[in-house]
Structure formats: structure tokens, C-alpha cells
Amino acid sequence: MNDLAVIAWPDRPAGVELPVPADGPVRLVVSGVPLLAAVGRPLVDVFTSVDQRARSSAGHVRSAIGERLRLRSTSVAGDTVEIVQGDVLTGLEVTSRLRRLGPRAFTGWHTVRNVGARTVVLTAVTGAGLLVGEEHVGGARLSWAESGWLAENRWRIEPLRERVPEVNLPLHGQDGRASWGVTSHGAWSTGDHLPMGVLSADGGAVAFEIESSGPWHWELGESLDGVHVTALGPTGARHGFAVPLAPGREWAGTPVTVAWSSDGHDAAVGALIGARRAHRLVDLGALPVVYNDFMNTLMGDPTAERLHPLVDAAADAGAEVFCVDAGWFAADGDWWHTVGEWREAAGRFPDGLAAVLDRIRTHGMLPGLWVEPEVVGVASPVRDALPEEAFLRRDGSRVVEHDRYHLDLRHPAAVAHLDAVVDRLVADYGIGFLKLDYNIDPGADTALVGHAHAYREWLTGLVARHPGLILENCASGAMRADPALLRVSHLQSTSDQQDFRRYPPIAAAAPMTIPPEQAGNWAYPAPEMTGAETAFAMLAGITGRLYLSGFLHRLRPEQRALVHEAVELHKRWRRSIAESVPSWPLGLPGWSDSAVALRLDGPDGALLAVWSRGHDAEIRVAGQLVQLYPVSAPAWPTEPGLLHLPAGYDARLFLVTPI
Template identity: 45%
Template sequence: MFELAWGEDDSPLYLTDDAGPVRLALTQRRFAPDSGPVHTIALVEVLAVGYGRSPNSMRASRTVIGDRLRYVGHETASVGEVRTLLVRQVDERSGLSAVTSVTHTVGQRAYRFATTLTNGGEERLHIQQVTSAAVTGLTGFLGERSELDLWRASNEWCGESRWFATGLGGAAGLADIDARAHGHFTRGALSSVGRSTWSCDGALPVAVLENRTSGRAVAWQIENNGPWRWGLETLFEDGDALGLALLGPTDLDHSWLIDLRPGEAFTTVPASVVLSDSGLEGAIGELTRHRRSSHLGVEADAYRPLVFNDYMNALMGDPTTEKLIPLIDAAAEVGAGYFCIDAGWYDDGGDWWPSVGAWEPSTVRFGELGLVGVLDRIRAKGMSPGLWVEPEVVGVRSPVAHQLPEEAFMHRGGARIVEHDRYFLDFRSQAARDHLDGVFERLIGEYGATYFKWDYNVTPGTGPDTEASSPGAGLLDHTRALLAWVEELRARHPDIILEACSSGAQRMDPATLAHFDLQSTSDQQESLLYPPIAAAAPMAMPPEFAGNWAYPQPEWTLEQVAFTLVTGLSGRLYLSGHLDRLDQEQLSLVREATAVYPEVMAHHARALPRWPIGLPGWDDGQVAVAGVDAAGAVVFVWNRDEAAAELELAFPDLVGQDVDVRCLFPTSLPPWQTRWRPEHGKMTVDLAGAGASARILRLTRR
């Protein structure tokens, strides 16, 4: 019998086969002799046409091939602090082999999984879904199912990162049907699905399972810039009541089916799991460490310079020389390091949306200076120039729509896929990649752009069916080719900075975030609605990656200006708005924010996120997020309730410690009165008369 404990000493993984397929568990436990594979979930579950499941359900578990896989060997390797485990299994009847890779960095309680299938048989296999990994032993690690809350997020345009909890013991949870009395577990599951190339449209590929009493937690994320699925399933054994299946695209959800011929192989998308003894916040802290170590080794953005972008509540896609010059001067005056010209810089007709694709500057917007002259003005003011691009699409009115060969575009049923006046480039196509190679060589080499806001405002649905066994398979190959192309671009031009944007944050998955330097967290233009989005962003990304917009306006009060600047500084301040029209008092507040920006960013980069009043609700009167480091904490607090009297914030990391509390920003406006209680690690803030306002408070250990 195969048995192995592997990984971090205080939280290893346990693998065993018990005369069946290999199972992966979070706790060490012997199953009853009569359990057998029928009562659990295998590490690798493979659904294939002609094999199916037994018994039938729409869950990931109990696949016939998954039940027939048998352990044939394993090996380990180490490179520096990164350790790898390979577990090999084979189904002798079909000839299919499965090799599951598990990687782990010493000192982290995080594990990344991927599985490679190889058809070693004589007949082709039509694979409908395969787990990157499936995990058991959740209740052994976490505790009773009735004590567990599942945290997940709704995500939509301008309403991103809205987290909510579901009790597993409640009506919305997993019913206990008395599995022993029926001879097998339930057929349902709690699941979440991401669709198409907007990987975060509707839901985030991140979730946390937390014991609300003991504080133990398990978090997971699926690392794909396209479709994904995870499912939380009930199991038969009382001591192993839950299984977790982590998958990329599936036939049922995404029209994904691959034709695996003899000798061919397929590797799943990666998925990661972390363990914590410190609840939801501890689990997200472990994910934050894991996400930081997963980012590409690029240095251009190491100091995270301040970026000004002309779009949000400013030019809104209508840049001209006359409008840009005052903004360029104002951005330089407040200390911006980069100035990004957003959408419309290429458009001659006043309707930039359907004309994207050639990425040549407008001949009418920039007068005698031309775009190059405007970019020179940016450099002359001591800033680096940036440009908005949406490189994955071509507008129906763009000349490129007729210049590129048909194979450069996505097709379905022989017709080009079109959404909202845009065609989609197919990155499987060499012609598409060559086109964009030329575009970026020109934008970087001729125009000198070193910052790119990479947007993506439409999505193609199921995907292209040309040269693919299914639309979903074509889409997965496309998304993988896209990231490979981004890596090649960065290798050729290591000095560029890439911002990920996708109608705000419809593609803030871990795979995208690992390849880009910052993520636009929303397109939300209402400053009072942005705080819940900004405060929850560290659930999906390290706080220093969260590009939170701040867009001060000349008609605003000083408190309103400070409010939006606190929102920006709660992540990576992404500055916009009509700076050129602000009065001196308003500009003074902006300068104060940009002056404190380096200190805040340095803190973000080393801190772990905390939510001292809990994860924000969309309509909450008060919203708060903090970062905790060795020195103490920095907390960002927004008050949206005019009638609020006071607010209590909890800092478990600081219980029993004396701290100094000071306002980090804004220091020129009336201070909030605070009271610290070290015995409880709690701070009370007096909000009486504060109105709609926001502050950044620094808590420093004495």
C-alpha cells in the first residue's frame, strides 16, 4: 500500500491508495475496510465519453477511469526552496496514465497542483473533464461540517469583489441525507464556475472554507485566465465528510472536450490550496505570500512608480493635445512617474470603440505636435509615457479586420466570432502573434511607450472551434498561447510595465496577475461606491497589485477629495481626475497623498491584509481594510453613514501591545479621535460629525 506524508512540517499533505486510486488528504486517517473507492474522491478524476461515472451525477467524483487509476510510483525533487512531488498512476484497461505534480515552497503552507494525462493505449480517448487535483480530509483538518462557512465572491462590472458566506449546515449548504442509510453520498455539490476569457465575470476563482469556532481554514484558487470550476462535495465517511475538486474547463460548463489520441498528452490548469490556523484572514495571508512568490521575475515595476491615467472621470476616451497638455503638467506637478493616455488616441472619427486594431495614432486629435510630440511633452516633464491598448481584439471598422488572414481571428461554425463590434484575435495563430509583435515593437521602439494599460472589454463566449476538438479546447489553447506571448514580450522588453484591465476586473485571475504588474480593480466612477471594491481587492491579489482609482474633481469638497485619495492609497494609487482644474487647497491634498504614496506602497509590499470590521458589504456604512507588518498596522477607513457615532476596529495581531496611533493621511483635515485598548487589541474611532469621510491611520508598536 502506498502512503506518504509530504510538504510543510506543520501542515503536510497525506497521500494513500488503500488498494484503490491515490487519495490526497489534509489529515492522516485510515479508512474503514469496507469504504473502498466508492465512498471517496480520487486525487485524479477523469471523465471520458464511453466511461462516465458510477453512480451517475453532475459532480466531479466517482468517474470510472478515476476509480480504476492505480499508483505506480512517485518521485521528489528540490530546486532552492521549491520542492516538487510527482505521483504517477495508470489505468491498465484504457492505457491512460496520470502524473500529478505538487509544488511547495519551504516556509509556506501552500501547494500548487497540476495533472498530466497521457494516452498510452491503442484507442483515442474523448476527455470531458479532469481534476487538477481533488482533496479529501477537509473535515479532519477543519472540524465538523456544521461549523464551516464557505466564503466566495460575486463579481461584475462596477460591482467587483462582493464576498459572502454560506453556512454548510444551513439550507443553502450541503444536506446531510444519512449517506450510510442510502449506500452512497449525495449527488449535489456547492460549486462555482468561471466562463470564457472573462475569467472573473460572475465569480472569482478563489474561495475559503473556514471553521467559525476554531479558526482553522482552507483556501483555494484556480490559476487560469479562462474557464474554471471548483466543487465542494459531500463524502460517505463521517470523519471525511467533504471533498474538494479543482478543475479547469469542463464539457458540461464550457463545451471543453479534447480528443486524446494514442501517445498524446494533456496538462490541466494549475490550482493551489493553502492551510491556516488563523481563519479567513490567515488563509488569505498564506495566499498573499504564495501569489507574491508566483509573480514573474520582472524588475521594471520594482519601485511601483505613481501612475496618472487620463480616463476615469476626466477625458473618458477623448484625448486631444489641448486637453492633455494641462493634465500632463498637473500630473508632473503632483509627482506622477508615468502618464498614460487612455482610449481614443488612435481614433479619427470620434467613435473609438469599433476602430481599434491598427494602433496607429490619430491624424486629427493631436494637431501639429502629433502623438509623438505629446509623448515628448510627457518625457520633458520628467514622466514616462504610457498608452491604452486592447490588443486581443480588432474593431469591425478597423482596416486590420480586412488586412489580416482569416486564420488570425476566432471562428465558430465557419463564421468570425463578433461581440459589440469587435472581432477576436486567435493567439494560436502565428499571423495574429506576428501582427501584435509589430504593433508593440512600434509602440515601444518608435513612440517610446513603456507603460501599457492592457484592456479587454469583450469576451468570445465558448470559444473557437477551428483546429480544435471542441470550442472549449480551442479557447484553452488560445488563453495559454496569450500568456506565453506576454512572457515573450516581457523577455524582449524587460523595461515595460503592464497593467491588467478587463472592463475593470473581469479578468483578475491568478494566472493573469502573475504576468502583469498591477490590476485595475474597477471601472466604478462613483467615489462613494468604490470603498467596498478597494477594501476587498486583497482577497484576490496582493494589495500592492490593486490599482484603485482616485479621481478628484474641482467641484468637490476637501473631504470628498481626501475620500477618493484614501481609496486609491488603500491599494496602488491609480490617479486620474481633472487635476488641472483643482484649486490650491485641493491640489495640496493631492500632493500630500502622492508624498505619502512611497511609504504606503512599501508597507503594502510587505504587509498581509486584515479586515478589522470584517469583509465589506456593498451597502455598509463603514468600510475598513488594513495591512499588518512587523511594525504594526496601517488601516484605511471610510465612513459613508452621515449619522454614524463611532466605529470599533479589531486587531488580533496587536492584542496586549501598546501602540501609537497617528493619522497618516490626510493630516491637513480635522483629525478623527481614537482610543486604543491594548488588552483587547481594539481601537474605537469617534465619527460623530465626521460625515462622509476617510482616513489612513498608522498603528505603530511601541
């Protein structure tokens, strides 16, 4: 490459280099994994409405501006290296920051500033680019995931050549033009796909994820050097993204985290989980067990009479937080289009909501409430109390989605309104837990991207202003369970799925994108369940962040014993789970698999969770199995290195010890 130098980055992740060619932009080389090509990729590509690609293709590679960038300066502060490059033609200056997040991971983001004399319309800024070496493409595998309401975390692992067909580029003597990509189009950042992928081969594995709470895109394409992977936030072509940068203005691009391992797929995912933990901005504290009255229980229709037995039973089961979910603010069940003011409804609580919350505190639990902060119903009194500019607008009018307007937190009036709501709930009710929901998608545009940044800033300020306040991130379950919001949330709901038989593949695959200690897996036992089904329903909660629900006071004594046992077991293991690294002995779970397994290796030992879903199956295990839950249930048949699963719905949690 005729390099002039390699940028010095003290304590950089092992195997990361930043060479500076004499006649080109700074490049990113991840040499810690033989899978990736030693030539690397340019550190950043920039696209505008005028300057697009230097060579035409369907991908976000080889941008004209990116190829013209030249190094201007570098600096280092702690774990972060800062690289400034410029383009003399457009007057754009790009500041790239790469932060070390452990020995095998970093996150990178790029800020584009117009230091020229004319306005430039920005349409895309890449976050990270990787290159699979041509010699590894044939044996490489790609992991990527679809995800949707009630059917989250549906991962598939397939040959890379399934998505990038071999077309004999050497014969044609030039790079390819085709591109295959995965895109999130709107505000539900994980509503269609997950913003993450893993490339693996005998030469190791590399994982990447996009830190966006709005639209994002990643893509594959082939060049003469190998298959390139590009991860970025919004784009003009796919999201209508366009930001006019007047002289002096700047735009911060979407961060992307990269992690790798020479030990394969699950080890690379483990390195990425370590990076997420290092990148987190909130202290998870004591990891309390939460009871919520919604799932398969009150379903958004709470009253004092209905809540009292739930509060008593939740406390008896060992819950440490009790959250009153949706409906506490509504005079009747038709509240969808009236939300936004967040004041308790007259009639639901004869002695006032405060009396219910006092009952929760009397039992030693922290009280919590459900709020959907970013929306205002079309019939809400708040709709006329805020200026028009405080709402997302298109073509001069407010965006309306499912009888709701959407706040724009770039406007100070919107921020002031939400600050006042939370301050009042904390002052008047002493709440310590907020379930923050998000049940509409207003679609993708540049304004939404700005709002998403502002919403994360609001959450950061909320935690600073109310230390100890626990925030759950929810969006119709997990429709916005992205890395950006996980950084500023204590708990992440993993689904709205109410069928306990369909929850295991969601919960078992959740650690691919959510650290186990933040994965709020619902455990909702019901009186009609058998003992085996009760254990089946509870196991997901034990292995993540136990999120309890259900009519606990109606359970049979033997069911209550299983619930209490699960809560106690989770409390004993939650600290170890919070440091654990996941792996999947049966591979990532398929949606209809008859057997699902998740292993968590933590400082106190290795936990193996296994669900049997209707058919006989078996799982190979390396080690001796000690049954932890349910401790009194019949043991499943074993033989050396093999565990036999029975037919029907049943589950076990084991401690794996060396033979």
C-alpha cells in the same frame, strides 16, 4: 486506507501528505488544518466523453478513470514533486506536479497524455480536491464572492450548511448525489464570480483559487466522510469543453493553489497572498505611481491640447508613469469597431503623438499607451490582413461580439501581428507602460481555453523581449483579474467604477484576490468634491497601487495639497504595502456598508484605512491610532479600544501602534 507508502516530497508544505493506497490512486491529505478530514481526497479525477463517474452524481468526484489510476513513478526537482499515474483501460497517463509555495501553500496541476492506441475525448480534469471532516461541517463557514462590472469583490461568508444541507447520509448508507457550484462561463474569468473560496471553522481555515483566464468551476457536495470541495478549469457539462486526445497527444489541466492556517480565515488568505507572490513571474520593480487620463477625465477622447495640462499636473503631483488611454488611434469618437491596427490618428496631435510622449518624458515620467490587443474591429483594415485561422471561429465562421472579431493566439499570424504592434510602439514612441484592456466576451468553448493559454505565453514573451516594460492587466476594469494573468502582469485594475462613494468596498476587498502591490485602485479627485470627499477618493489608492486620474489642474489649492500628500504618503509606504498581509477589522465589506475598513500589516507597521459612508458608525481597534492621512484633518473621536466614525463621506488612514 491500507497504504503502501507515503510519497516523499522534501521540504513539502507542513501538513501535506501523499499516501498511496494498495488498491487505489494516490491521495492528497492536508493535515495541517484540523478542519480537513485525515482521509483526504484522490489527487486527481479525469472525465472523458465515455468514461465518466464510477458512481453517478452531479459533481466532479469519483470519476471512473480517477478510481482506476495507479502509481507508476515519482520524482522531485527543487520545490516540485512529480507523480505519474496510469489507467490501463483507456491508456491515459496523468502526470501531477505539486509545487511548494511557502510553508503553508502549494499549487498543483495535472497533464493528461494518451499513451494508448485509440483517441479519447477529454471533458474535465480536476485541479484539486479537499474534504471537510464530517465532525467540522456543522460549524464550518464558506466565503465566496460575486463580482461584476462596477460591483467587484462582493464577498459573503455563510454557514457551509447553507449550501450543503444536512440530509442524514448515514441513514441512507451512501454518499450524496447533489452538488452546489460556482462557475465562470466565458472569457471574463472574474466577470460573474471570483475563482476562489475559503472554508473556515474553529479548526482553522483553508483557501483555494483557480488559475484560469477563461472558464472554470468549483463545487461542493457531501459524502459519508464529509463535504468535498472540487476546483477545476473547464468542463464538458458547463462549458462544452471537449478535447480529442489522439495517441501521443496531451492536455495540461488548470492549476489550483491551496493555502491554509490554523489561525483562521484572514491568516489563510495571508498564506494565499504569500503563495501568489512566490508564484509571480514578473518583477514589479519600483512600484511607480501611474496617472491615466481616462477615468472621469478624457474618457477615451485625448488630444494634445487636452493632454498637456494633465501631463503637467500629474508630474507636479508626483506621478511616475503617464498613460494615454483609449482614443489616441481614432480620427473621431466612433472608434469601437475600427480597432486593431494601433496607429496614431491624424488630427488629434498636430505635432504628432511622439511630441506628447516627449512632454511626458521631459517631466521625468514614463510614457504609456492603452491597447486592446486581442480584438480586431469589423471595420479595421487588419480584418482582411490576417488569415481566417488567426481568429476565433465557430462552425467555420469568425465569432463576432459587439462589432469585433477575436484573435486566436494559437495561430502564429496572430502572434506575429501583436509582436509587430508592440515592437513598433516601443521603437517609435519609447513607451514603457502598456494598459492591456479586454472589453468583449466571445463565450466559452475549447478554442477559447487554448487561446487563454497562448495569450499568457505571449505576455511572458513580451516581458522577456522588452525588459522593463510595465504591463497593466485590465478587462473592463477587473472582469479578467484572475491568478493566471496576475502572475504575468505588474498591475491589475480593480474596477471601472466612476462613483467615488462606491469604490471603498471594491478596493478594501481587492486583496482577497489581488496582492495589494498589484491592486490598481483608482484615485480620481474632482473639483466639485469637498476636502473630506477628496481624501475619501484618494485613500483607496494609498492602500493599494496608486492609480491616479482626474482633472488635477482644475482642483482647488487645498485639494491639490491632499492629492500631493496622498502620493507622497503612498511612496513612503509602498514597499511595506508590497509585503503586507491584509485583514478586515469589520469583516469583509458589504456593498452597502456604512463603514469599510482594511488593515495592512507590513514590515514597517500596521496601516488601518477606514471609510465613513454616510452614517455614524464605530470600529473596535486593538492598539493606539496615529493619524497619517489627512494629517491636518480633524481627529475622529476615540475612546479606549474604539474609534467613532462621523456621518457623511470621509476617510482616514492610521498607523496602529501597540499600547
